[in-house]
Amino acid sequence: MSQTTDTVTDDGPAPAGSSTPPARRTRSAKDSNRLHRTEHRWALLFVAAPVVGFLTFTLYPILFALYASFTSWNGLGPMRFIGLDNYAALLQDEYFHQSLFNTLFYMIGIPIGLVLSLLLALALNRRIVGRTAFRTIYYVPVISSLAAIAIVWQFAYNGDFGLVNQVLAWFGIDGPDWLQNTATVKPALIILAVWKGLGFSMLLYLAAVQSVPQSLYEAASLDGANAFQKFRTITVPMVRPVTFFLVITNIIAGAQIFTEINIMTPTGGPEFSSASVVWYIVRKAFQYQQMGYATAMAIVLGLLVMIVTVIQFRLNRRNSFSID
């Protein structure tokens, strides 16, 4: 402490040629400096916690993974550096291509989910009886364990005894064996994902819809706009930040879809038709002990997600607007 004080005092004398204001400035600088330095130390300590966390749990694993992706490694023994071989093999690996395609296919569920949840938010924004109950009901899947949900839906999709086919049978439709069929397994998983995510998106949309200033709607009404016009030109643009947020987070989460696939189709589905990239990564890493190769796939997936996200931020910047 005394050290600090001395230093500040040394700085004290005003430079020659300057008049009173500098002296005043020095005086205040002396105080703020002292305060500043101690505060600064504390600040550093606080900053250190997340930084240390970031370094040990994010940066170090990323760099380690990057290196591992250039090696042949079984996850247990020594690593052998093989350069870009893993990445070259990825280009030839038809199962990787198939799993990428499957993962992309699952993202069809994102726009469907967003449209449904926006409509749902609008519906539940009205004064209808039991709307709190409805809001709760739609939110229940969000807080339920995904593993439990996957098992329940697996039963529901069973070709012979499943709830889905029983309901279809009421309408005289002979439902397929959903999870055993290359044509239906992906749509089946999309339906599950949409259902599971509906509540969360709905909640965010509900908040966004409620924060749209009423004056805009009133003004539009005065101009003779009908309900659909108001929806299209006021509601949709006003909730765009939420849409943007949901699209980004859904794509990032969708790129990592794994749990429901692993539980409902443990072998990657008929003819590999449900396997996602992460499912394939896990299989390669832990079942076949090809940790190096699996890490290379993880890096490629990470890069793809990053590229898509950057593009979206660019697009969004172009579309952004503000109201004074």
Place this chain on the structure above:
Amino acid sequence: MRKSRLTIAAVSGAAVSALLLSACGQSAAGSSDELTFMFRGGADEKAAYQAAIDRFTEETGVTVKMTVTDADQYATKLQAAVAGNKVPDVFYIEQANLQSYVASGVLMDITDAVAEQGVDLDNIWEYGVNSYRFDGELQGTPDGALYGLPKDIGPFSFGYNKTMLEEAGIDLPDPDVPLTWDEFVDISSELTTDTDGDGTVDQWGTGLNVQWNLQSMVWSNGGDWTNEDRTQVTVDTPEFTEALQAFADLTNVHDVTPSASDAATLDTYQRWMAGEIGFFPVGPWDVSTYNELDFDYDLIPWPSLGGDESATWIGSLGIGVSATTNNPDAAVELATYLSTDPEAQQTLVDANIQIPNLVDVAEEWASEEGAQPANRREFLDIAQDYGRAMPAAFTYGAEWYDELWINIQPVIDGKQTAADYLAEVQPKMQALLDKSHQDAEQARAGS
């Protein structure tokens, strides 16, 4: 002011050090009179092992901490434990992963230690013990070093619905002579009928899952997945092709199984249990469930496709000891307890989920009066006589083997011939097998 700062400092300091601590991870210290045992399985197994472990603790004074996982999480958790240098002292090991764990120095060579324990290895199923022998080149050979003891062996047997055959007035199959393929198909056709006269077939001769039942057909037809030294994939040979085609023909030519769209495992399994299917495979782990069914069933040798010999596979899971354990003697002793302790074995056998590991106990068990199924000796015949290891049990990893199943469905559905498909898949399997040999070499060079 000062006080609150101190508090803040303490809290943030604690937070940072907690982060650092968890980042570094704890070193695998562990005192020498406590062992860790990691396994997977259900309540029956846990109860049986608890009894064995209690006695082990009583006799040696060494306590044991058990970690149980779900079957499908076990591999991941074990690998994580290995990566974190916290290998359990004793743990389950799969046949197909043995070589990589040996090469990585995770598994201890327990050949001498087991001999010192006075374990009579000749009284444990030879196949079970040999599964965990590895001579540095080949696994499963009788003179390799021992890296584990069998937790159990699982002879995959074949059964029939006795009640159904009797009702249909069909002579019951001989428990000692395998059915020829034609006999099997004939009986199956006879059983496949519409029992309630509503115009749809509701009883079938059989309904087999290709992944677990093709082995028997291929082997009894003289084919195999690889050559003797496991370097060449031989799935495109005529013997193999014929077997796969015969399998598919059960559904598409002879119509003795539920239709292709209903052929998923769960469904034929359910139908068998509902008494709608005549012939179905039976593993020791099925017996507790099947004994509760509404009909009588019994075991017979597998029908033989090519000649008059049966063939089928035997599964196994092993118990290995960590190479880095602090207490090797006690760890090996625990492994032998779990594998051979008579009372633990009895508990598992009574639960009807496995056959006894000890040959003499098994003999006694098989000749018990009033046993159900009556011919449970068939399990022992498989273990001693005609059972084989799964094709990928002794290779370095099973990826090459799994490749066969991924796109096989069109063949089962009759949309592609076995010959076409096998010609297509053989090069892919060969490439993966070659790669596994390279990986094995790399792992060996690194150790």
